[in-house]
Amino acid sequence: MEVIRSNFKDNLNKVYEAIEESDFLAIDGEFSGISDGPSVSALTNGFDTPEERYQKLKKHSMDFLLFQFGLCTFKYDDAEEKYIMKSFNFYIFPKPFNRNSPDVKFVCQSSSIDFLANQGFDFNKVFRNGIPYLNQEEERQLREQYDEKRSQANGAGSLSYLSPSSAKCPVTIPDDQKKFIEKVVEQIEDLLKNEESESLELEPCTGSVSEITYLLKNVFILKERYIVISKVDEEERKRREQQKQAKEQEELNDAVGFSRVVHAIANSGKLVIGHNMLLDVMHTIHQFYCPLPDDLSEFKEVTSCYSFSKLIPFIINNTSLAELEKRLKEVPFSPPKVESAEGFPSYDTASEQLHEAGYDAYITGLCFISMANFLGSFLSPRKNHVSARSKLVEPFFNNENQVCLTVWRNLPMVTSIQIPQNVGIDMVG
Amino acid sequence: MEVIRSNFKDNLNKVYEAIEESDFLAIDGEFSGISDGPSVSALTNGFDTPEERYQKLKKHSMDFLLFQFGLCTFKYDDAEEKYIMKSFNFYIFPKPFNRNSPDVKFVCQSSSIDFLANQGFDFNKVFRNGIPYLNQEEERQLREQYDEKRSQANGAGSLSYLSPSSAKCPVTIPDDQKKFIEKVVEQIEDLLKNEESESLELEPCTGSVSEITYLLKNVFILKERYIVISKVDEEERKRREQQKQAKEQEELNDAVGFSRVVHAIANSGKLVIGHNMLLDVMHTIHQFYCPLPDDLSEFKEVTSCYSFSKLIPFIINNTSLAELEKRLKEVPFSPPKVESAEGFPSYDTASEQLHEAGYDAYITGLCFISMANFLGSFLSPRKNHVSARSKLVEPFFNNENQVCLTVWRNLPMVTSIQIPQNVGIDMVG
Numbered sequence: 001m002e003v004i005r006s007n008f009k010d011n012l013n014k015v016y017e018a019i020e021e022s023d024f025l026a027i028d029g030e031f032s033g034i035s036d037g038p039s040v041s042a043l044t045n046g047f048d049t050p051e052e053r054y055q056k057l058k059k060h061s062m063d064f065l066l067f068q069f070g071l072c073t074f075k076y077d078d079a080e081e082k083y084i085m086k087s088f089n090f091y092i093f094p095k096p097f098n099r100n101s102p103d104v105k106f107v108c109q110s111s112s113i114d115f116l117a118n119q120g121f122d123f124n125k126v127f128r129n130g131i132p133y134l135n136q137e138e139e140r141q142l143r144e145q146y147d148e149k150r151s152q153a154n155g156a157g158s159l160s161y162l163s164p165s166s167a168k169c170p171v172t173i174p175d176d177q178k179k180f181i182e183k184v185v186e187q188i189e190d191l192l193k194n195e196e197s198e199s200l201e202l203e204p205c206t207g208s209v210s211e212i213t214y215l216l217k218n219v220f221i222l223k224e225r226y227i228v229i230s231k232v233d234e235e236e237r238k239r240r241e242q243q244k245q246a247k248e249q250e251e252l253n254d255a256v257g258f259s260r261v262v263h264a265i266a267n268s269g270k271l272v273i274g275h276n277m278l279l280d281v282m283h284t285i286h287q288f289y290c291p292l293p294d295d296l297s298e299f300k301e302v303t304s305c306y307s308f309s310k311l312i313p314f315i316i317n318n319t320s321l322a323e324l325e326k327r328l329k330e331v332p333f334s335p336p337k338v339e340s341a342e343g344f345p346s347y348d349t350a351s352e353q354l355h356e357a358g359y360d361a362y363i364t365g366l367c368f369i370s371m372a373n374f375l376g377s378f379l380s381p382r383k384n385h386v387s388a389r390s391k392l393v394e395p396f397f398n399n400e401n402q403v404c405l406t407v408w409r410n411l412p413m414v415t416s417i418q419i420p421q422n423v424g425i426d427m428v429g
Numbered sequence: 430m431e432v433i434r435s436n437f438k439d440n441l442n443k444v445y446e447a448i449e450e451s452d453f454l455a456i457d458g459e460f461s462g463i464s465d466g467p468s469v470s471a472l473t474n475g476f477d478t479p480e481e482r483y484q485k486l487k488k489h490s491m492d493f494l495l496f497q498f499g500l501c502t503f504k505y506d507d508a509e510e511k512y513i514m515k516s517f518n519f520y521i522f523p524k525p526f527n528r529n530s531p532d533v534k535f536v537c538q539s540s541s542i543d544f545l546a547n548q549g550f551d552f553n554k555v556f557r558n559g560i561p562y563l564n565q566e567e568e569r570q571l572r573e574q575y576d577e578k579r580s581q582a583n584g585a586g587s588l589s590y591l592s593p594s595s596a597k598c599p600v601t602i603p604d605d606q607k608k609f610i611e612k613v614v615e616q617i618e619d620l621l622k623n624e625e626s627e628s629l630e631l632e633p634c635t636g637s638v639s640e641i642t643y644l645l646k647n648v649f650i651l652k653e654r655y656i657v658i659s660k661v662d663e664e665e666r667k668r669r670e671q672q673k674q675a676k677e678q679e680e681l682n683d684a685v686g687f688s689r690v691v692h693a694i695a696n697s698g699k700l701v702i703g704h705n706m707l708l709d710v711m712h713t714i715h716q717f718y719c720p721l722p723d724d725l726s727e728f729k730e731v732t733s734c735y736s737f738s739k740l741i742p743f744i745i746n747n748t749s750l751a752e753l754e755k756r757l758k759e760v761p762f763s764p765p766k767v768e769s770a771e772g773f774p775s776y777d778t779a780s781e782q783l784h785e786a787g788y789d790a791y792i793t794g795l796c797f798i799s800m801a802n803f804l805g806s807f808l809s810p811r812k813n814h815v816s817a818r819s820k821l822v823e824p825f826f827n828n829e830n831q832v833c834l835t836v837w838r839n840l841p842m843v844t845s846i847q848i849p850q851n852v853g854i855d856m857v858g
Contacts, residue, residue, distance in 0.1 A: 032537075033534065036534050065537075093539070093542075093543075094539045095539065095543050096539055096540050096543055103538060103539055103540045104538075104539040105462065105465050105536050105537065105538050105539070106536070106537055106539075107534050107535070107536055107537075108461075108494075108534065108535055108536075108537060109532060109533075109534050110522070110523045110524065110525055110532055110533045110534070110535075111525050111532045113522075113556050114522075114524050114525055114556075116556075117556050117557040122553065123552040123553050123555075123556045123557070124551065124552050124553050126552075127542050127543075127545075127546050127552045128546040128552070
């Protein structure tokens, strides 16, 4: 399912539900570039230590934008003995929210852009219709802005929290505005006396609104630029105040945007699968949470603090996702049984749609299912389905020991090793 | 006219012709961002000296991409007493040409991207279909690569420039390839003896091509990966060699791409008009010629060296192009008479398509015509049409004294000054 700014809010509950009901999740990101320094192959060199790789990616990859996020949720149906999957393709863009919001700069690498263009990637969906996001600090600042605005409004006497009689020090009105303000006061007094009229529309004014609002004891400001003043009773005033707060909360939610999905993934505590996942997780932390820590050990603390600890990255030397998916259909593995949920697009692995993030996440999920089920073949009696929650899978969690699932290029060679020495699947790091 | 990668070659002669026949040109660029440091208003602060502005733009604007280039050519039709204009909108993207070509990184600023998105800008046209380009150094390197490849091919004995009898030291053939090579030699000898067969298709091989090519005395390699060997006589060999060189030249031209249009503009020596033009010219030099010099005086030398000296930038304080265009239709100016050439799109100034580069260039041209004609109103007898080549306009050329046309905000005020004190149009800098 394609999710862009205009349908994001409507589909958010669907996303939450899919995450909540799932047995595990697979994610994948597409980026505006990979490396602003060494070549991509040098950057993701398989011989680097995890710390070296972390440092390289931190230095050379973080100025690019994660602009497509694929999420695939997998739920096992015991009766049907198959997985039901829901896939989402989120297009992401840091659209400035208002004049005070961050004006993000990001780098594009022409080879990466050209690669995606050749895959039919739709850049208009990103740049015109991408879902915005905020990191934690930006969200905090925006909340503060709203709070400040509200307290300013209160302080200046919009009366949302003030009784009409509360004593206040009057604001000094500049000489050139005195006439205008006096006229407004007169008009408001007339409005309050006159039982017939319910509201008053002020002339458009450039004068500071706060001076005027101070004078409004029994009235409510509807618009900030073009001021309409209405008589309201206490109840109506409260209702409108609540309305305004709800609207502010909605605006804030809109601005936090895609970060809400990331928070939901993190808070779900579900197992998250990815292919060459370090880059995806680093971008996810960097873009939606906070600046990346100095070293890998701190990074692990941060990811575990954001409940991103249950991660399984595939680290596969020189093996593309497409190749891996084909191998994991063959002996000694078996093709996984997976079907799209109703109303969700089904992917066809025959007509490869690789490098759409949602499809890559889907394939990653398929690979995981094959590998997890393969673990069951060493049990007696043999088990055809191994759940993502199974104790068998747990040793491979990317916990503080940074354990990763690895499939070696030469599969027949490693199938001779027995569990717990991790057959066909090996622990590294 | 919209020009993208696929129709670029077919339209290039049309572009050359339009430039050649024109009286003057107007250009405008759209960028992936404006400032990676100070706010845009601080960057283009009207109080800066030209040198300060140059330094600021050089430091904070050059990492962005000029990705749409508008060119509008204006040719005066004496009989009809009106200008005929041709407008071109070029979409530009540094698509990597081959594995050795530069992998350009450029920055995007979310506010600029969002601004263009709101104007309906089509990012797919840039990223999927943009015309590539090379700067002078890149073009030189690519030429060298081709030359090197050709001389390597000659040295290894593809025989394009070698007579079959020329003595050469044999290449050492690795043991594991000897059998394969021997078989190929045998096959080639058979081919040469056999009058009936004209060509020989080798088995796909991973072996080094040079060892094989050394053995080919009387034959021509058609493909480099999947080798087909054909018998050719001297004449046929020359024909094919020329074909190959022509193909290489075409590839090189394709890679130089949009830079060819910029070279044509520069070489034409035509007057080039722009609005707030310093940024456009800096990007043009930086992207299509060479890195920007350290200071403004050197920059002026460079622009004049590339025949970009006849430039007229409008420097208009706080006046948008749209506003300027409206003003220049009113007294004391008169609306210019301009029509689109046949087969070219006509722009409607009523339904503003501002911020499409071609349209902005068009409007800039209209403004220039109004201002140039206005100069004629001070002559006696009054002249309604003042050519772009007129001596009246010359003082405003952006020559080494960096003279710029400036229209002040308060037009009535300055209309009281008389030529040569530059009425309604003032010299600055």
